[in-house]
Amino acid sequence: MSHDPTVNAGDIARLAGVGRAAVSNWRRRHDDFPHPVGGTANQPLFSLRQVESWLRRYGKSYQVSLGDRVWQRLKAAGDLRLGELVAQAGVLLTRHAQATASSPSPGTHAGDGPGRDGERPRPQAGDDPVESARTVDEPAGLDPELAELILELAGQHGPLTAYEFLCERYLEAHSRQLSVTRDDVAELMLRLVEPDGATILDPACGVGTLLLAPARSVHGQDGDERRMPARTLGQELSETSAAITASRLRLRGIEATVVAGDSMRHDGFAGERADAVVCSPPFNERAWGYEELTGDPRWEHGLPPRGEPELAWVQHCLTHVKPRGLVAILMPPAAASRKAGRRIRANLLRAGALRAVVALPGSDLWLLRRPAAGERPPSDVLILDATADLSLVEPAWQAYLEDRSDQTVRIIDLLADEVDMTPARHQRRDDVGRAFAEARDRFLAAAAVPPDLKVLEQPLDQPATTLGDLIKEGLVTSAQAPPKMAADGGDIPVLTTDDVLNGTSPSGLTSTQQGLVAIRPGDVVASYSAVRVMADDGAVLGPHLTLYRVDAGRLDPDFLAGFLRAAGGRVTTGSSRFDVRRTRLPRLSLREQQAYGAAFRQLAVLEDTLRETAALGQTLIRLGLDGLADGHLHPPAHGPTS
Numbered sequence: 001m002s003h004d005p006t007v008n009a010g011d012i013a014r015l016a017g018v019g020r021a022a023v024s025n026w027r028r029r030h031d032d033f034p035h036p037v038g039g040t041a042n043q044p045l046f047s048l049r050q051v052e053s054w055l056r057r058y059g060k061s062y063q064v065s066l067g068d069r070v071w072q073r074l075k076a077a078g079d080l081r082l083g084e085l086v087a088q089a090g091v092l093l094t095r096h097a098q099a100t101a102s103s104p105s106p107g108t109h110a111g112d113g114p115g116r117d118g119e120r121p122r123p124q125a126g127d128d129p130v131e132s133a134r135t136v137d138e139p140a141g142l143d144p145e146l147a148e149l150i151l152e153l154a155g156q157h158g159p160l161t162a163y164e165f166l167c168e169r170y171l172e173a174h175s176r177q178l179s180v181t182r183d184d185v186a187e188l189m190l191r192l193v194e195p196d197g198a199t200i201l202d203p204a205c206g207v208g209t210l211l212l213a214p215a216r217s218v219h220g221q222d223g224d225e226r227r228m229p230a231r232t233l234g235q236e237l238s239e240t241s242a243a244i245t246a247s248r249l250r251l252r253g254i255e256a257t258v259v260a261g262d263s264m265r266h267d268g269f270a271g272e273r274a275d276a277v278v279c280s281p282p283f284n285e286r287a288w289g290y291e292e293l294t295g296d297p298r299w300e301h302g303l304p305p306r307g308e309p310e311l312a313w314v315q316h317c318l319t320h321v322k323p324r325g326l327v328a329i330l331m332p333p334a335a336a337s338r339k340a341g342r343r344i345r346a347n348l349l350r351a352g353a354l355r356a357v358v359a360l361p362g363s364d365l366w367l368l369r370r371p372a373a374g375e376r377p378p379s380d381v382l383i384l385d386a387t388a389d390l391s392l393v394e395p396a397w398q399a400y401l402e403d404r405s406d407q408t409v410r411i412i413d414l415l416a417d418e419v420d421m422t423p424a425r426h427q428r429r430d431d432v433g434r435a436f437a438e439a440r441d442r443f444l445a446a447a448a449v450p451p452d453l454k455v456l457e458q459p460l461d462q463p464a465t466t467l468g469d470l471i472k473e474g475l476v477t478s479a480q481a482p483p484k485m486a487a488d489g490g491d492i493p494v495l496t497t498d499d500v501l502n503g504t505s506p507s508g509l510t511s512t513q514q515g516l517v518a519i520r521p522g523d524v525v526a527s528y529s530a531v532r533v534m535a536d537d538g539a540v541l542g543p544h545l546t547l548y549r550v551d552a553g554r555l556d557p558d559f560l561a562g563f564l565r566a567a568g569g570r571v572t573t574g575s576s577r578f579d580v581r582r583t584r585l586p587r588l589s590l591r592e593q594q595a596y597g598a599a600f601r602q603l604a605v606l607e608d609t610l611r612e613t614a615a616l617g618q619t620l621i622r623l624g625l626d627g628l629a630d631g632h633l634h635p636p637a638h639g640p641t642s
Contacts, residue, residue: 005048005069005072005073005075005076006037006038006039006045006046006047006048006072006075006076007045007046007048007051007072008039008043008044008045008046009023009024009044009512010491011068011072012046012051014068015051015055015068016055016060019518019537019538020491020492020512020538021492021516021518021519021537021538021539021540022518023512024492024512024516024518024540025516025518027512028514028515028516030054030058032054033054034046034047034050034051034054037050041513042511042512042513043511043512044512048072066149066152066153066156067153067157067162067165067166069149070146070149070150070153070166071165071166071169073143073145073146073149074086074089074146074166075173082170082173082174083170083174083238083240083241083244084240085142086166086167086170086240086244087240087243087244087247088142088243089142089150089163089166090163090243090244090246090247090248090251091243091247092142092147092150092151093150093151093154093159093162093163093247093251094159094246094247094250094251096151096154096159097154097159097160097250097251100159150162150166153165159251160251160252163247163248163251164248167207167244167248170244171207178206178207178241179206179280179282180206180207180209181206181209181210181280181330183209183213184390185330185360185365185390186209186210186212186213186278187213188365188390188393188394189210189213189278189328189330189365190210190213190214190278190328191394192326192328192367192393192394192397193276193277193278193326193327193328193367194276194326197229197230198229198230198274198275198276199229199230199231199232199233199274199275199276200214200229200231200232200233200274200275200276200277200278201233201234201269201272201274201276201277201278201320201321202233202234202235202277202278202279203234203235203263203267203269203277203279203281203313203316203317203320204235204236204237204263204279204280204281204282204313205234205235205236205241205242205245205258206236206241206245206280207241207244207245207248208234208244208245208248208249208258209280210278210279210280211232211234211245211249211254211256211278212248212249212252213278214229229254229275230255231255231256231257231274232249232254232255232256232257233256233257233258233269233272233274234246234249234256234257234258234259235258235259235260235261235263235267235268235269236258236259236260237260237261237262237263238260239260242258242259242260243258243260245258246258262289263316264288264289264293264312264316265289265292265293267316269320272320273320273321273322273325274320274321274322274325275321275322275325276321276325276326276327276328277317277318277320277321277325277326277327277328277329278327278328278329279313279317279327279328279329279330280329280330281309281310281313281329281330282309283310283332284309284332285309286306286307286309288309288312289312290304290306293312298312298315298316298319299312299315300315300318300319300351301315301318301344301347301348301351301353302343302344302347304341304344305340305341307340308335308338308340308341308344310331310332310335311335311341311344313329314327314329314331314344314348314366314368315344317329317368318353318368318370321370322370323370323371323372323373324369324370324371324372324375325369325370326367326368326369327366327367327368327369327370328365328366328367329365329366329368330360330363330364330365330366331363331364331365331366332363332364333359333363333364333422335364335366336357336364336420336421336422336423337418337420337421337422337425339418342418342419345419345421346414346415346419348368349381349411349414349415349419350377350411350415351371351377352369352371352375352376352377352378353368353369353370353371354366354367354368354381355367355368355369355378355381355382355400356381356382356383356384356397356400357381357382357383357384357421357422357423358382358383358384358385358386358393358396358423359384359385359386359387359422359423359424360386360387360390361387364423365393367382367397377411378411379410379411379412380408380409380410380411381408381409381411381414381421382396382397382400382405382407382408383407383408383409383421383423383426384396384407384423385423385424409421409426433627433632433633435623436620436623436624436627436633439616439619439620439623440620442616443613443616443617443620446609446612446613446616449602449606450602450603450606451598451599451602451603451606453599460586462586462587462588463586463587464584464585464586464587465584465585465586465587466581466582466583466584466585467548467560467564467580467581467582467583467585468581468582470555470560470585471581474551475550475551475554475555476548476549476550476551476555476560477548477549478546478547478548478549479517479541479546479547479549480517480541480545480546480547481515481516481517481540481541481542481543481544481545481547482513482514482515482516482543483543483544484543485508485510485513485516485542485543491509491511492509492510492511492512492516492539492540493505493506493508493509493538493539493540494506494507494508494509494510494539494540494541494542495508495519495525495534495539495540495541495542495545496508496542496545497527497528497530497542497543497544497545499542500525500526500527500530500531500532500545501527501529501530502611503532503607503608503611506538506539506542508542510540516540516541517540517541517547518537518539518540518541519534519536519537519538519539519540519541519547520534520537520549521534521535521536521537522534522549522550522552522557523547523548523549523557524547524548524549524550524557524560524561524564525541525545525546525547525548526545526546526547526548526561526564526580527544527545527546528544531561531564531565532561532604533557533558533561533601533604546580548560548564553590554590555590555593556590556593556594556596556597557597558594558596558597558598558600558601559585559588559593559594559596559597559600560585561597561600561604562596562597562599562600562603563583563584563585564580564583565600567580567583567584
């Protein structure tokens with residue numbers, strides 16, 4: 001392992017307490033900025049020691065914490081070994097926590113870190129926390145110096161906090177390769193299946209997000225104590241992720257059995273039934289074993305079509321839950337309506353297994369219950385759209401379980417149709433009235449007041465200047481973005497022409513490259529058809545935009561932006577019909593400019609408000625038509641009021 005750890009642009013920005021754009025500017029403006037020592041053209045890596053030396057030379061404050069040093073040492077091994085080393089760090093910290101808990105030093109508490117004698121537990125063969133469906137190779141041992149740093153970090157913050165820090169950085173570094181369920185969704189799923197004091201299984205556990213949810217919710221929102229599951233079971237295809245999951249659970253004191261292997265082909269818990277199953281399976285995985293598993297006994301409700309792997313996961317989960325046990329599984333929205341899965345959806349409904357389909361942001365949540373022998377299936381199913389508000393789910397589910405829900409759909413109606421369980425299709429009709437009232441209130445509240453401008457009989461005759469003259473005098477500097485930007489895997493926010501036109505936040509992304517223009521608060525950004533004064537930094541200028549930066553002590557940015565807009569919006573220097581540098585502005589004192597700027601700013605707010613109210617108005621009209629047509633809205637009793 002290299003003893004000279006590397007950092008990327010994001011790491012440098014974090015160490016120096018600046019935005020990523022600032023690092024790009026340093027690279028562009030300073031010839032002596034350290035050259036990349038690895039990585040790619042779009043994602044270069046720099047020597048941490050060289051970066052530290054450069055920051056000191058230029059008097060820029062920075063702080064490399066012990067945690068950052070540990071992380072950079074881990075990263076120095078390269079992306080291919082990073083996950084393996086994070087897993088091995090978990091093994092080390094788990095053993096350290098166990099050793100400390102079993103024989104704490106006098107005056108210390110278990111988990112407080114190394115004792116005064118400085119001894120550190122070393123990895124021993126056979127102590128891997130993963131109990132595998134197939135043999136899991138012991139990861140290569142950690143570099144002794146790195147192991148010492150990891151244990152020092154644990155001594156400062158405790159083994160659990162130290163490891164969660166490393167896991168957080170690992171997930172951040174591999175956010176495109178690792179799919180992680182949102183914490184609020186994970187905790188919701190656990191609460192819905194009520195695994196308190198029970199055995200819980202996740203057959204596609206990833207890095208343990210769902211299995212960790214009970215530990216995050218030991219204390220309920222109302223202060224009520226929640227019991228941890230008696231046993232926690234997990235299986236994951238990736239040996240690295242399985243090892244990370246095991247360490248994260250055991251560092252929390254959770255009794256866990258985590259196996260590595262393909263749940264479909266090599267079920268690590270064959271014959272085992274848990275009290276509850278939670279799962280966020282891989283979506284659209286075509287190579288799930290269709291040919292090998294055609295006659296598998298798990299397909300109680302029908303052989304899943306080749307293109308419906310999620311329905312294989314549904315039945316796999318049902319196989320592993322006890323009678324009357326619950327399953328919460330995330331599904332792609334299309335799984336509720338695809339024709340190929342119609343027969344299995346129908347069989348799940350007829351059997352009383354599928355109890356709810358809830359739309360969440362980006363996915364659907366299916367709630368299932370394994371029927372007990374001789375149990376009468378329900379006559380309806382809960383179908384709910386909770387994309388805008390997750391807090392709707394638990395009360396709706398509880399009402400359904402208590403047979404008092406008004407958000408259900410009759411199963412016989414679904415079976416008579418396409419068995420389409422898409423929540424948007426079955427939205428409660430009485431929601432129209434509530435939605436109409438809310439939209440009306442937002443529409444009325446969005447009203448904006450135009451500026452109070454004095455009407456003059458004759459236009460003012462004021463001395464004038466041009467933007468070109470202001471640039472020559474040094475009151476304004478201009479810059480343009482590169483005409484093309486790399487968009488492959490970058491993480492630098494980019495302000496686009498549509499963002500300027502619509503008044504929205506930066507929507508583009510790019511990676512580090514020459515010529516990027518960092519945006520600062522107060523910059524005036526202009527396209528051919530729009531002008532905007534920026535309030536925030538952290539983004540770079542997009543193609544076909546021009547940035548004007550004013551000397552704030554002599555020129556008001558809103559004043560400049562207003563006259564650029566008044567010139568007709570044709571503000572790009574490349575236009576053959578209009579030269580923006582000829583834009584005329586009156587020569588005024590800064591105080592007078594600020595008065596103009598305030599008025600221009602009010603007009604800009606009015607424009608944004610009109611755009612918002614136009615969208616609200618269209619929503620209001622649609623809801624009004626629907627509500628009047630289906631009887632959930634009614635005109636005033638005595639007709640229109642004057």
